[in-house]
Amino acid sequence: QLIASATGAVLAEAQLSISEGSSSPLTLVVTGDPKIGPFSIEARTTRTGVVVRFEVDGALYRTENTAKFCLFGGGAGTAACNTGTLSAGTHVIKAKLVSTTTGAVLAEAQTSVSR
Numbered sequence: 001q002l003i004a005s006a007t008g009a010v011l012a013e014a015q016l017s018i019s020e021g022s023s024s025p026l027t028l029v030v031t032g033d034p035k036i037g038p039f040s041i042e043a044r045t046t047r048t049g050v051v052v053r054f055e056v057d058g059a060l061y062r063t064e065n066t067a068k069f070c071l072f073g074g075g076a077g078t079a080a081c082n083t084g085t086l087s088a089g090t091h092v093i094k095a096k097l098v099s100t101t102t103g104a105v106l107a108e109a110q111t112s113v114s115r
Helices: none
Strands: 010-018 027-031 040-044 050-056 059-064 090-099 105-114
Touching: 027 105, 040 050, 040 090, 040 105
Parallel strands: none
Antiparallel strands: 010 105, 027 040, 050 059, 050 090, 090 105
């Protein structure tokens, strides 16, 4: 959980699921504070030959084909991920690591953000 030091409010939560046979995990990195403004989410992995499918509240939001895998795009080369916002409320963001050769989901990571 990401907790605001001033108020103790929960700003974000993360959950990780690794499929059997997956040799490297998928992690989500949230930069910025979704409660007060634009933020970014990067899905990090050491796996190659994969894409990341981002879902927001259960619906496909974006598919990223090259690393850095960013929810709002950007991140080419060493550039930072683009920032963005979602509508007011709490949103579940899930990233699925998908093999480009088999289409199999290799790992999933999930976080919740509130605004």
